[in-house]
Amino acid sequence: MTHWTIDKARKLDAHDPLAPKRAFFEIPEGVIYLDGNSLGVLPTSVPDRVQRVVQDEWGKGLIRSWNDANWMSLPSCVGARIARLIGAAPGSVVAADSTSVNLFKMVVAARRLRPGRSKILTETGNFPTDIYVLQGISDLLGAGTTVEKLTRSGPGSEHVLDALDQDTAVLCLTHVDFRTGTFHDMAAVTAKAHEVGALVVWDLAHSAGALPVDMTATGADFAVGCGYKYLNGGPGAPAFLYVAPQHQNQIQPPLSGWMGHAKPFDFGEDYTPAPGVARNLCGTPVVLGLSILDEALKVFGDVDMLDVRAKSMAMGDMFIELVEARLAGHGFTLVSPREGRLRGSQVSFASADGYAIVQALIERGVIGDFRAPNIMRFGFTPLYLSYEDIYRAVEALEGIMDSGVWRDEKYSHRNAVT
Numbered sequence: 122m123t124h125w126t127i128d129k130a131r132k133l134d135a136h137d138p139l140a141p142k143r144a145f146f147e148i149p150e151g152v153i154y155l156d157g158n159s160l161g162v163l164p165t166s167v168p169d170r171v172q173r174v175v176q177d178e179w180g181k182g183l184i185r186s187w188n189d190a191n192w193m194s195l196p197s198c199v200g201a202r203i204a205r206l207i208g209a210a211p212g213s214v215v216a217a218d219s220t221s222v223n224l225f226k227m228v229v230a231a232r233r234l235r236p237g238r239s240k241i242l243t244e245t246g247n248f249p250t251d252i253y254v255l256q257g258i259s260d261l262l263g264a265g266t267t268v269e270k271l272t273r274s275g276p277g278s279e280h281v282l283d284a285l286d287q288d289t290a291v292l293c294l295t296h297v298d299f300r301t302g303t304f305h306d307m308a309a310v311t312a313k314a315h316e317v318g319a320l321v322v323w324d325l326a327h328s329a330g331a332l333p334v335d336m337t338a339t340g341a342d343f344a345v346g347c348g349y350k351y352l353n354g355g356p357g358a359p360a361f362l363y364v365a366p367q368h369q370n371q372i373q374p375p376l377s378g379w380m381g382h383a384k385p386f387d388f389g390e391d392y393t394p395a396p397g398v399a400r401n402l403c404g405t406p407v408v409l410g411l412s413i414l415d416e417a418l419k420v421f422g423d424v425d426m427l428d429v430r431a432k433s434m435a436m437g438d439m440f441i442e443l444v445e446a447r448l449a450g451h452g453f454t455l456v457s458p459r460e461g462r463l464r465g466s467q468v469s470f471a472s473a474d475g476y477a478i479v480q481a482l483i484e485r486g487v488i489g490d491f492r493a494p495n496i497m498r499f500g501f502t503p504l505y506l507s508y509e510d511i512y513r514a515v516e517a518l519e520g521i522m523d524s525g526v527w528r529d530e531k532y533s534h535r536n537a538v539t
């Protein structure tokens with residue numbers, strides 16, 4: 122039994138401090154979007170900004186816009202907006218490149234700060250690109266650098282804490298697990314790593330804009346994260362990177378491009394890194410992508426991440442309760458932590474028929490996603506979802522399961538992107 126009703130959901134919406142934010146997003150008619158953890162929704166003000174950047178700044182301003190429209194400072198301006206969301210000191214975040222590329226830059230930089238140690242630690246369940254990049258780094262740096270993948274042994278971070286030792290150079294973890302939404306205690310893990318002299322690189326792909334994180338308070342060394350998920354920067358948006366102030370002038374960037382040079386327009390023949398976090402830039406800023414991300418981040422300008430967190434936990438709790446009450450007997454197994462405070466901004470259920478069920482849901486306007494091998498993943502983005510949406514999403518799922526329409530063979534055809 123569940124005490125949830127549509128009226129109760131609507132009552133919560135009526136008292137939701139974040140409800141007015143929905144008007145800042147373009148949500149297609151008839152869509153309930155539970156995939157903002159994979160590609161955020163289009164903010165309403167973005168098309169005008171794109172128009173302005175393309176037609177005025179580029180079309181009319183031409184090359185003058187590098188100065189006149191401040192194109193050059195986009196990486197640091199966008200970085201400053203993100204810094205506020207992740208508890209980072211001013212001047213310690215830049216937006217550039219992709220998460221994968223930034224992870225490469227940060228891990229190599231961190232590794233170079235710990236010569237004489239050989240291990241880079243990560244987790245077996247980490248997002249594949251993170252593991253692939255680490256394997257590439259190990260190949261590149263040769264025998265002195267090994268990657269060790271740790272397997273979770275329980276709900277906490279014990280497997281990581283136990284593995285840290287004097288030979289660990291870098292610990293590279295994704296804060297919120299992309300499949301299950303389980304997350305690490307960033308402060309405790311970082312403290313233990315520092316105790317043995319290791320450095321930590323955090324991947325905030327499923328944290329930035331989703332839950333409060335605090336780079337400064339947790340003592341994080343380095344971080345990277347995604348622009349197109351919870352930050353709504355659009356498909357292929359630039360990613361970001363964070364370097365703690367004490368490391369900024371110590372690191373030697375492995376991708377020593379001219380945009381990270383102290384004086385790029387001197388056109389000197391030798392590389393001199395720029396002071397601060399800017400040395401981690403490489404090539405020319407992607408002006409269109411950065412402009413969109415800059416515009417999208419304005420929606421977060423007056424948002425308190427504690428409000429986002431409270432609503433995200435409440436929505437996740439509601440979703441779990443409704444699914445378990447109304448879909449009992451359909452073989453769904455909760456694979457996310459049941460307790461909201463232990464869960465990121467998503468809820469995942471395992472089901473052998475997960476792929477087909479998610480496709481049938483998408484056809485009915487409820488968009489979640491599927492992650493191999495058997496996970497149905499539903500993301501909660503408090504800025505543009507209502508409690509009524511959550512109620513309706515479970516109703517749609519119930520309709521699909523009770524009627525058995527998901528068994529139609531058209532739903533089991535796999536697309537390239539799942």
Ligand SMILES: *Cc1c(COP(=O)(O)O)cnc(C)c1O
Nearest residue numbers: 219220221248250295299324326
């Ligand atoms: C989404 C995601 C990425 C994506 O990396 P790209 O370089 O943008 O493709 C990386 N790591 C994690 C943990 C992710 O969730």
